Amino acid sequence: MERVFDVEQPVPEPQPITPVAGRERIAAMDVLRGIAVFGIFLVNMPLFVAPSKAFFDWESNPLWTSTPDRAVTLLIYIFAQGKFYTLFSFLFGLGFGVQMIRAAERNAANFERVYGRRLGVLLAIGTVHFMAVWWGDVLHVYALLGFLLFVFRDCTSRTLVHWVMWLTFLPVAAGIVGTTIGHFVEKKPAVARDLQRLRNQERQATKMAENIRVYQSGTAAEILADRAKANLNHLAAEAGWSMELLGNFLLGLLAARHRVLTSVGEHLPLLRKLACAGLPLALLFTAGDLLYGYQHPGEPDPLWRTHTGLIREFLCRPLIAYGYAAALLLTGVRGWMTPIAAVGRMALTNYLLHSLTFTTIALSYGFAQYAKIPPVMGLLYCVGFYALQVPFSQWWLRHHPYGPAEWLWRSLTYGERQPWANPR
Secondary structure (H helix, E strand, C coil): CCCCCCCCCCCCCCCCCCCCCHHHCCHHHHHHHHHHHHHHHHHHHHHHCCCCHHHHCCCCCCCCCCHHHHHHHHHHHHHCCCHHHHHHHHHHHHHHHHHHHHHHHCCCCCHHHHHHHHHHHHHHHHHHHHHHCCCCCCHHHHHHHHCCHHHHCCCCHHHHHHHHHHHHHHHHHHHHHHHHHHHHHCCCCHHHHHHHHHHHHHHHHHHHHHHHHHHHHCCHHHHHHHHHHHHHHHHHHHHHHHHHHHHHHHHHHHHHHCCCCCCHHHHHHHHHHHHHHHHHHHHHHHHHHHHHHHHCCCCCCCHHHHHHHHHHHHHHHHHHHHHHHHHHHHHCCCHHHHHHHHHHHCHHHHHHHHHHHHHHHHCCCCCCCCCCCCHHHHHHHHHHHHHHHHHHHHHHHHHCCCCHHHHHHHHHHHCCCCCCCCCC
């Protein structure tokens, strides 16, 4: 493979890798992280406070049936569901690329060791969060996949593009072929299929009722046991999801190499296509597909909608996410975005605050509001809590160089206590 980062002679004096200084931060990355934190919060909120089926099967679930609640869930699906973890995973790969480039420029010999420790600490934080706080943690997945970036660090940009294309289009093609074959070889008559569907719905309703009982009024031991079972199921589902995340990581690595965030003028044609064509077309397709489900709740999906669902999830979702990013880059980072950048600088702290706060509100060991916070109320909580995080993040960063979780992450990564307070 062609090595991308060859160091010209004379070789500069090796320098150790140190935490990123404030002057080295890329403002657009912090703003995009701050936006992604809010978008992820929008999607996670209904999962903190109710069974996941109430959100993922929103078209027909019996928990939230009012028109406002269904409309709010529909809007979250159109504009947020999946878009912001796509954006965040892209930024994760971008961050790896930026740090790798800076390490090469400084002739740093300890990049692999330091970044490996960084991923190891993130894996530990994510595992504790996953096991003890909330099943929907993504930190452990990011950390594990992050080690694969070392495999791709010396690949040419052309090779990375090929990998991104395979990881993006292969799941769509495989899904369309598999569901089509399954549809035409299905031997059950329509009556038997309908009966099976009703039995599945009854089974899911029973499972949801038990889930609500455990999390709303069960003991801590019952909650931990149920969470452990859910975590095992979730781990099994992460394999397929990881393909998508890896593609986002590699696209971020490509963006870092080509300095998309710092040399916007060189990429205007691509950014305009994403923001002015890809984003609106993908939103229209997504809205149309989901509106069909909104208008036909409880009905079995026809084959064509299974196919449009795959296109919506694997093609439209990244187009929307990258369209959001492109629109921001074309607009430019404005002064009024500084508060959002502060949230992005403390992304790990703010992400953990979401789950710690709202699982405490929802579960029996806290305020026992599980399955009592409908989507409309959850949206208001989400907007209100984020509105508090913005000034809190600004205030904290006036007095401290890092958020609390970021401080711990960096201290463990570099093996020494990082500064807690800003110099006066």
